[in-house]
Amino acid sequence: MSQQQPGVLHVVATPIGNLEDIGARALTVLAAVDAICAEDTRHTRKLLQHVGVERPLLALHEHNELAQAEGLVARLLGGESLALVSDAGTPLVSDPGFVLVRAARAAGVRVSPVPGACAAVAALSVAGIPSDRFCFEGFLPAKESARRARLQALAGEPRTLVFYESAHRIEAALADMVATLGGERPAALARELTKLFETVLDGPLAALAARVAADPDQRRGEFVVVVQGAGEDAAAALAEGRRVYALLAAHLPPSQAARLAAEITGAPRKGLYGG
Known part of the structure; x- marks a missing residue:
């Protein structure tokens, strides 16, 4: 008996505003997967209705991702393919999904990007x-x-x-x-x-x-x-200022060390110690 081949986790970018920005490949993938993991199922359902795709939706957001990841990976290992979408744009870019992607990759599941919009x-x-x-x-x-x-x-x-x-x-x-x-x-x-x-x-x-x-x-x-x-010159001045500040701060109060380091290097005082 042959071993069950794992499914694929597709990380699918969706429009950031204009729904016409959905990609042709994204439509094909969303229509073919067993289920779609969505940050907000209500939001994603509106997109799917617009493009004429009907698939099961699973809620996956920052509050439940840790709890849901194990079960989703089990489904992938069982041969199902899933899509991961966020409310807008490319998942994992200031959006949930990192935990699931990491768990899937650790389990040997193929994770495939479907590129598209990113704000x-x-x-x-x-x-x-x-x-x-x-x-x-x-x-x-x-x-x-x-x-x-x-x-x-x-x-x-x-x-x-x-x-x-x-x-x-x-x-x-x-x-x-x-x-x-x-x-x-x-x-x-x-x-x-x-x-x-x-x-x-x-x-x-x-x-x-x-x-x-x-x-x-x-x-x-x-x-x-x-x-x-800031430009390379400003970055170099700040780096040198922080180096000098660290040396002076070992012997002087922070405010005095920052003032002297700024005078010596030309770096902004506030950037040296955050004060």
Whole structure:
């Protein structure tokens, strides 16, 4: 008797807004699998109804993924093929799925990507900011102190920075970027990509922050913020500043060590120790 061959876990990208962006291969895969693992089954059901696909839906989200992964892998090992989708875009990019993918691969199950839309890449493609090297940061922390600390740690990053942000935090996040990264830093704000009210604004961070603060319409929807990197010179200065700060901090209070390290190296004081 031959051994049962495992099924395949297909990681399927879905549209980020415009439903016409669904790929032909994605449609074929979704129609053929035994079941579809969806972040929100209600949301995915609407997409499937639009494209004329009817398959069983299984809820798989950040709150149940650990509990569900073992059973789903057992189904895959039993010969079933499954698709993994998120609410929008490419699964695992600031969305659930990592636990299942890791468990499936560890069990010897083939995991196959079905590429498609990704909000971060879509924003980069229209931002007009260097995209040959970039750093994807996903969502910043919700609390202001943690958000500013994270941005300060990124102040010297030479690569382009890409963030996701929600409507109720976009104004505060942009203000914190101005305070930590500098108001003159070139940036782009992509809102509601591929949807009816899509806008892409570009300019210095301070100008973008002011535009969003003044216009309620620019505080609605889903956002990708693309910020130009600090440049190699700034990154080198920050690295040297942190090296000097570490030496001085062994003998001086943190604030004094940071002030002296900044004076010696030209690095921003706040970027040296987060204060």
